[in-house]
Amino acid sequence: MLRPEELGEGEREHWRELRARSAAPRNPFMEPEFTDVVGRVRPRARVAVLHDGGEAAGFLPYERGPLGQGRAIGLGVSDCQGAVLRRDLTPDLHELLRACSLSSFAFDNLEAGQGLFVPCAADEHATYVIDVEKGYEAYEDVLRDRSPKFLKTTLAKERRLGRRAGDVRFVFDERDPAALRTLMEWKSAQYRRTGRRDRFAQEWITRLVARLAETRAPGCTGTLSVLYADGRPVAAHFGLRSATVLACWFPAYDPDFAKYSPGLVLHLRMAEAAAAEGIGLLDMGRGPAEYKDSLKTGEMPVYEGAATRVGAGAALHWLGREPARRAHGFVRDRPRLASLAARTLRSAGRLRQS
Numbered sequence: 001m002l003r004p005e006e007l008g009e010g011e012r013e014h015w016r017e018l019r020a021r022s023a024a025p026r027n028p029f030m031e032p033e034f035t036d037v038v039g040r041v042r043p044r045a046r047v048a049v050l051h052d053g054g055e056a057a058g059f060l061p062y063e064r065g066p067l068g069q070g071r072a073i074g075l076g077v078s079d080c081q082g083a084v085l086r087r088d089l090t091p092d093l094h095e096l097l098r099a100c101s102l103s104s105f106a107f108d109n110l111e112a113g114q115g116l117f118v119p120c121a122a123d124e125h126a127t128y129v130i131d132v133e134k135g136y137e138a139y140e141d142v143l144r145d146r147s148p149k150f151l152k153t154t155l156a157k158e159r160r161l162g163r164r165a166g167d168v169r170f171v172f173d174e175r176d177p178a179a180l181r182t183l184m185e186w187k188s189a190q191y192r193r194t195g196r197r198d199r200f201a202q203e204w205i206t207r208l209v210a211r212l213a214e215t216r217a218p219g220c221t222g223t224l225s226v227l228y229a230d231g232r233p234v235a236a237h238f239g240l241r242s243a244t245v246l247a248c249w250f251p252a253y254d255p256d257f258a259k260y261s262p263g264l265v266l267h268l269r270m271a272e273a274a275a276a277e278g279i280g281l282l283d284m285g286r287g288p289a290e291y292k293d294s295l296k297t298g299e300m301p302v303y304e305g306a307a308t309r310v311g312a313g314a315a316l317h318w319l320g321r322e323p324a325r326r327a328h329g330f331v332r333d334r335p336r337l338a339s340l341a342a343r344t345l346r347s348a349g350r351l352r353q354s
Contacts, residue, residue, distance in 0.1 A: 001100060002047050004039030004061070007032065011049060014056045016219060018084050024113050025281055026219065028240035028247050029080040033220035034212075035061040038074045041207045045073060048100050050091060058085035060096065062105060070102035072110070077205055079127070079247055079285045080302070081107045082114040091116065094309050103309060109286060110303035121303035128292040128299055133280030136272040142297055150294050154264045161260040166230020170266070172273035174226045174236075180213055183224070183236040186252035209238060209250070218243055225273070227253075227266045235262035237270060246274045248284045267295050 007015075012032045019030060028034060039045035042063055050058035060083040061073035072081035085091075093116055097105060109127070110117055132139045143151040162168040174180075184200050191198040199205050212222040219242045227235040235253035239246055248270075253262045267282075274282055284292050286302050 002049060004032075004036045004045055004047055007036075007047060007049075011056055011059075015059050015084055018058070018086060019219070021087065022084075022113075024111055025283070026242040026244045027080040027111070027283065028220040028242045028245065029074070029078045030082070030084060030111065031217070031219035031242065032059075033215055033217045034078070034240065035073050037208060037211045037215060038063075038078075040211060041204045042074075046100070048096065050085070050089065050096075052086070052089060057089045058083060058091070060084075060100070062100065062102070064100070064102060068101050068103035070097070070100065070105040072105070072107040074208070075106060075108060077199065077208070077249075079109050079249065079283065080111050081109050082111040083116055085116070093117075093120075093307055097307060097309050104306050105308075106306040108304045110305070112301045112303075114303075117305075117307055118303055120305050120307040122305035124301050124303055125286040126288075126299040127286045127302045128284045128289075128296040130267075130271050130282040130284065130295055131280065131297040132271050132275040132282065136275040139271055139275070139297065143295075147294065154261055154268060157260045158265045158268075161229055161234070161257065161262065161265070165232075165234070165257065165260075168265075169228040169231075170269040170273070171226050171228070172223070172270065172277075174224045177213075179226050179233055179236060180209075180224055180238060182233055183226075183238055183250065183252055184209070186236070186254065187250055189255075190252055212240065213238065225266065225270050227262055227269065229257070229262075234260070235266040237266060241274075241277075241279060243278065244280050246270070246279050246282045248282055264291060264294065267291070271295075 015032045019026060024030075035045065035047060038061075044063045044065065046062055046064055048060040048062070049056055050060070062070045063073060063075065064070050072078060075081070097103070105117070107117065110121060112118075130139065140151065158168060184206065188198050188200045191200075213224060215222045221241050223239055223241045223246070225237045225239075226233050233254070234257045235251070237248065237251040239249040241247065251263055251266065253266070271282055284296065
């Protein structure tokens with residue numbers, strides 16, 4: 001059991017090799033660099049290193065709370081979670097939890113194919129993806145076939161934005177810190193406006209994003225993409241990318257330009273730039289949204305739940321998370337209730353701002 005910063009370069013390289021051999025997409029949340037940055041802002045972050053035959057054969061990044069309640073590294077913001085294991089390695093789950101001094105290990109975006117933890121999942125969710133492996137033009141062809149009106153309307157709005165607001169310019173990898181601050185301000189306002197918890201009101205998340213914005217590694221590079229009109233940012237997105245996957249994370253736009261759908265235009269330009277960089281997949285994350293339905297080419301499963309072993313910590317985990325998870329699931333599976341809940345959250349957000 002090590003703190004992330006205690007991992008040697010040899011261990012980190014072995015971690016990368018195990019991910020490269022995996023059949024799963026090379027999601028940057030599963031790379032050692034993400035765990036390392038979380039460790040710098042979350043003091044309880046740890047990595048269990050599994051050995052077999054005298055060599056490192058697996059890694060489990062996690063955070064340990066009171067009474068051994070464990071959670072996936074960066075739980076609450078990380079969009080892909082799990083262990084990094086040699087394909088033929090099948091550790092005993094309860095023995096692994098005991099060795100980590102964990103009574104439970106909670107996850108909410110468990111990667112598909114995680115045979116060690118999937119049997120413990122309570123819910124399966126869809127993460128929405130854009131496949132640009134065959135190039136951006138092929139992706140546009142998919143959109144035209146499936147929803148020709150959507151693509152035509154979005155491109156027309158982009159042209160209208162240029163005519164009425166000024167020259168439209170897109171930067172895939174913007175390095176200006178002011179643009180990142182603008183994005184976080186927009187996103188905080190969006191959270192409050194929709195009655196949701198403001199993630200950027202939590203200092204550790206703000207620090208995490210700031211550090212990741214400076215991270216430059218082949219498997220995990222912080223990427224800020226910005227759509228400008230006449231030199232003014234109108235939409236932006238911060239995410240992480242590897243050589244093959246762009247993990248979409250924090251998108252937002254200036255509400256003053258909402259009629260031009262700048263968020264949709266931004267995503268189209270991100271898909272185009274990603275394809276030009278050789279990135280084949282954009283992962284927009286779990287959670288239904290109208291813009292995701294418009295842009296997606298497919299879906300992949302992710303899982304929510306927890307692995308537990310008998311003890312007080314596991315009971316506390318159940319009491320702390322299961323009632324709320326079940327309530328959310330009950331509402332989510334009933335469209336009328338979900339719509340009512342969304343309207344209630346928006347009303348609460350308006351009252352909070354007034």
